[in-house]
Amino acid sequence: MTHEEILKMLAICVERGKVNKNAPFPPDLRDQDGADELAKHAIDQGITADVVLSEGLVTGMTAIGIKFRENRVFVPEVLMAAKAMTAGMAHLRPFFQSGAITHKGALIIGTVMGDLHDIGKNLLGMIVEGAGWEIIDLGIDVSADKFLAGLEEHPGAYIGLSCLLTTTMLNMEKIVIDIKASKPDAKILIGGAPVTDDFRSKIGADWYSPDPQGAVDYLNGQQT
Amino acid sequence: MMMNGKERIRKAFKVQAVDRIPWIPFVGVHGAFLAGYKADEYLQSADFLVNGINKAVEAYQPDGIPVCFDLQIEAEALGCQLAWSPDNPPAVISHPLAGGKSLDILPKFEKSSGRIPLVIEATKRTRAAHPDIAIYGLITGPFTLALHLLGTDIFMMMFENPDYTNELLAYTVEISRQMAGWYLEAGCDVIAVVDPMTSQIGPDHFEQFIHEPISSLYKYIRENGGLSSFFVCGHAQQNIEVMCKTGPDNVSIDENIPLDYVRDICKRYGISFGGNLQLTLVLLMGTAEDCQKHALECIDTAGETGFILAPGCDLPMTTPVENIQAITTLVHDPYQRDVVRALEKTAEEMPILDLAEYGRTEKVIVDIITLDSESCAPCQYMVEAVREVTPHFEGLVEWREHSIKNLDGVTFMSSLFVKNIPTICIDGKISFVSQIPPKQELIRAVQKRINEKLKLKIREKHGKIVLAGTREELKEIYDKAKIAILELGAHIEIETISGEEARRLYGISQTPAWINVRNRIKSEGTEPSIEVMREWIKALL
Numbered sequence: 001m002t003h004e005e006i007l008k009m010l011a012i013c014v015e016r017g018k019v020n021k022n023a024p025f026p027p028d029l030r031d032q033d034g035a036d037e038l039a040k041h042a043i044d045q046g047i048t049a050d051v052v053l054s055e056g057l058v059t060g061m062t063a064i065g066i067k068f069r070e071n072r073v074f075v076p077e078v079l080m081a082a083k084a085m086t087a088g089m090a091h092l093r094p095f096f097q098s099g100a101i102t103h104k105g106a107l108i109i110g111t112v113m114g115d116l117h118d119i120g121k122n123l124l125g126m127i128v129e130g131a132g133w134e135i136i137d138l139g140i141d142v143s144a145d146k147f148l149a150g151l152e153e154h155p156g157a158y159i160g161l162s163c164l165l166t167t168t169m170l171n172m173e174k175i176v177i178d179i180k181a182s183k184p185d186a187k188i189l190i191g192g193a194p195v196t197d198d199f200r201s202k203i204g205a206d207w208y209s210p211d212p213q214g215a216v217d218y219l220n221g222q223q224t
Numbered sequence: 225m226m227m228n229g230k231e232r233i234r235k236a237f238k239v240q241a242v243d244r245i246p247w248i249p250f251v252g253v254h255g256a257f258l259a260g261y262k263a264d265e266y267l268q269s270a271d272f273l274v275n276g277i278n279k280a281v282e283a284y285q286p287d288g289i290p291v292c293f294d295l296q297i298e299a300e301a302l303g304c305q306l307a308w309s310p311d312n313p314p315a316v317i318s319h320p321l322a323g324g325k326s327l328d329i330l331p332k333f334e335k336s337s338g339r340i341p342l343v344i345e346a347t348k349r350t351r352a353a354h355p356d357i358a359i360y361g362l363i364t365g366p367f368t369l370a371l372h373l374l375g376t377d378i379f380m381m382m383f384e385n386p387d388y389t390n391e392l393l394a395y396t397v398e399i400s401r402q403m404a405g406w407y408l409e410a411g412c413d414v415i416a417v418v419d420p421m422t423s424q425i426g427p428d429h430f431e432q433f434i435h436e437p438i439s440s441l442y443k444y445i446r447e448n449g450g451l452s453s454f455f456v457c458g459h460a461q462q463n464i465e466v467m468c469k470t471g472p473d474n475v476s477i478d479e480n481i482p483l484d485y486v487r488d489i490c491k492r493y494g495i496s497f498g499g500n501l502q503l504t505l506v507l508l509m510g511t512a513e514d515c516q517k518h519a520l521e522c523i524d525t526a527g528e529t530g531f532i533l534a535p536g537c538d539l540p541m542t543t544p545v546e547n548i549q550a551i552t553t554l555v556h557d558p559y560q561r562d563v564v565r566a567l568e569k570t571a572e573e574m575p576i577l578d579l580a581e582y583g584r585t586e587k588v589i590v591d592i593i594t595l596d597s598e599s600c601a602p603c604q605y606m607v608e609a610v611r612e613v614t615p616h617f618e619g620l621v622e623w624r625e626h627s628i629k630n631l632d633g634v635t636f637m638s639s640l641f642v643k644n645i646p647t648i649c650i651d652g653k654i655s656f657v658s659q660i661p662p663k664q665e666l667i668r669a670v671q672k673r674i675n676e677k678l679k680l681k682i683r684e685k686h687g688k689i690v691l692a693g694t695r696e697e698l699k700e701i702y703d704k705a706k707i708a709i710l711e712l713g714a715h716i717e718i719e720t721i722s723g724e725e726a727r728r729l730y731g732i733s734q735t736p737a738w739i740n741v742r743n744r745i746k747s748e749g750t751e752p753s754i755e756v757m758r759e760w761i762k763a764l765l
């Protein structure tokens with residue numbers, strides 16, 4: 001396989017959720033290499049880690065992110081793609097650690113206090129990670145203090161808040177106010193089913209998007 | 225013929241004609257709010273549930289009511305841990321099958337498990353207390369129960385271990401079947417299979433995993449004399465058609481799915497449908513008027529047969545009572561629907577009436593805004609009351625009826641900010657709303673306005689200057705006018721009034737304005753009506 005073919009196949013495996021050779025899914029790719037093997041193969045073939053990331057993993061995740069946004073695939077498909085991406089990403093970890101490749105930046109994510117829904121927040125993490133960003137996931141039921149502690153540890157990181165309940169929208173507001181009070185420069189993204197852009201401007205957050213792809217667009221736009 | 229709620233629901237489920245739109249407020253933890261409990265105590269007491277239901281029936285006069293809206297009952301009985309909350313239903317926080325454990329580890333599911341005895345008791349008591357309305361038993365759908373038991377691994381299991389997924393769903397649907405059986409036995413008319421998690425998968429997965437178990441469930445409910453509703457909350461637009469194919473009697477959806485889309489598909493399958501009232505933006509955060517307008521939109525989109533008006537899902541706990549009552553009124557009172565419809569029209573396209581007219585005529589004008597006095601009894605009485613009183617004033621008072629069935633009436637209604645039908649306005653001011661005033665009170669109100677106008681006329685004889693506008697607008701004019709009066713050595717009074725007042729008293733439409741009260745302006749910027757012109761001409765004779 002040429003380099004180009006390896007990267008193309010890697011992107012396809014991510015998009016279609018083909019984790020590794022043993023994975024039974026998707027049936028038409030049975031017994032073929034998956035994201036795991038292909039990422040390793042790419043590195044072994046001398047393709048640089050940043051190219052494996054951007055032209056393999058990120059390309060695949062972006063493709064599924066767009067299909068999800070357009071309602072052409074649903075939660076299970078994205079979760080499978082993310083699982084494949086994670087398998088491929090494992091081979092890039094040493095390069096991140098050595099500094100050979102760097103993330104575009106970091107996003108600290110969490111579902112706000114009082115809220116236990118995490119499917120949407122996890123998808124956000126996976127899709128943004130799949131776009132080349134580092135994700136620090138604080139989980140569910142997260143307080144302002146925890147987000148602030150996260151910022152201490154990862155200065156300059158963006159923050160992504162998720163909430164699914166109308167009752168916890170109030171907590172989201174409080175968290176945004178608290179974060180902005182101690183870190184006025186922090187950039188906060190918000191989302192979740194009941195959230196709207198009106199609500200965002202009301203509570204003084206920086207960006208709202210109905211889907212993770214919109215968060216990627218915003219974050220990538222902030223880079224330049 | 226008047227149907228009772230139960231008959232109305234039954235007919236609507238069968239897509240047969242009904243005497244009016246059936247109405248089901250999905251009162252879950254909102255019942256706790258109505259009866260003054262916290263959500264967690266409410267959902268753990270049969271007494272509290274029954275109290276909440278009784279309050280809801282009294283306040284909302286529904287055609288049907290759910291016993292308990294809590295999708296965690298079965299999960300709890302099967303060993304999932306719950307996190308309780310005072311203002312929401314509880315949440316499942318542990319998944320006994322996490323990682324794909326064998327189903328054998330789950331406890332036996334029995335009628336005595338968890339809170340099942342409590343909801344069954346509440347069902348029996350609700351049945352006895354409300355024999356005429358449809359009682360809904362809400363059960364957790366098999367896919368949502370599978371999520372509770374396994375956690376979000378269920379999504380990947382569908383790809384990675386379809387056999388396990390099938391086994392799990394065969395198990396959860398058996399739980400659903402048992403719950404349905406117990407609810408039917410206790411007296412429920414309708415079993416609503418609430419399966420919001422199905423909104424998160426595509427139609428292919430739905431057909432592959434959900435179709436068969438859920439179809440068998442609807443078959444079972446039907447064979448046992450119950451009606452069935454497939455209830456999803458969330459973005460399930462992609463699945464409406466495959467949901468219909470499972471053969472429920474009814475499909476109930478929330479605001480995320482356009483109602484006309486659901487209507488068209490359900491019609492094709494001969495299935496009734498319902499729901500769609502917006503929970504948060506309208507019912508929780510909107511006004512009573514917003515709620516009526518929105519409910520009417522739903523009714524108009526859905527059509528008369530095979531539709532059940534209902535919130536998209538569980539009502540938020542603190543939904544304002546008056547919002548839901550406004551919908552009850554709309555459903556029960558056909559006049560109200562016409563009023564809302566008429567108001568709807570006014571919002572965008574209506575010209576605004578020139579209220580200045582009232583200031584210009586010599587007479588006092590009584591306007592009665594009605595639906596029309598022939599078909600609306602209260603309207604008729606109000607018109608009668610006014611008709612009876614006017615002769616007392618010997619030609620000083622003129623009355624007119626404005627039916628909002630005509631454009632003229634609608635224009636009046638919006639120009640005078642009238643919100644209820646019928647309403648009496650005296651010289652453009654809302655004076656009596658909905659209630660027919662006693663004769664003496666009506667006479668007093670009209671007399672008051674006559675006196676007001678008379679006083680104005682007397683003042684006219686002395687002559688004065690009236691300046692109309694805001695304080696800023698008038699600052700300079702006022703000072704200059706004072707100087708001019710001084711220079712002329714005249715004894716003339718200056719009065720300042722707001723633009724609003726000037727409009728009503730003198731017919732001024734733009735400020736700042738100067739009015740010489742002796743020589744009154746008769747018209748400005750508009751064409752007065754022929755009646756008004758007649759009055760002016762008479763005054764010159």
Ligand code: B12
Pocket residue numbers: 075114115116117118119120121123124160161162163164165166167189190191192193194208209210211212214215295309312313314315316376420421423424457458459504537538
């Ligand atoms: C799954 C689910 C659960 C699961 C959660 C499992 C889990 N691990 O997350 C369980 C069963 C635990 C649960 C519990 C409860 N739930 Co629940 N739940 C749902 C359900 C069915 C789906 C939510 C979901 O995951 N959607 C899919 C994801 C992908 O969508 P999403 O979260 O909106 O995220 C997307 C976008 O919003 C965006 N996004 C999300 N976050 C962010 C952040 C940023 C920064 C950006 C840019 C974008 C972004 O990206 C995502 C992908 O596009 C909905 C109903 C429905 N069908 O929508 C109810 C729903 C959210 N739940 C509801 C309720 C009331 C509850 C409970 C209180 C009780 C109950 N079970 O009925 C508890 C609450 C517990 C708590 N304190 O949090 C209500 C909320 C009503 C309201 N508006 O207040 C809903 C709407 C159902 C309803 N209509 O009654 N629930």
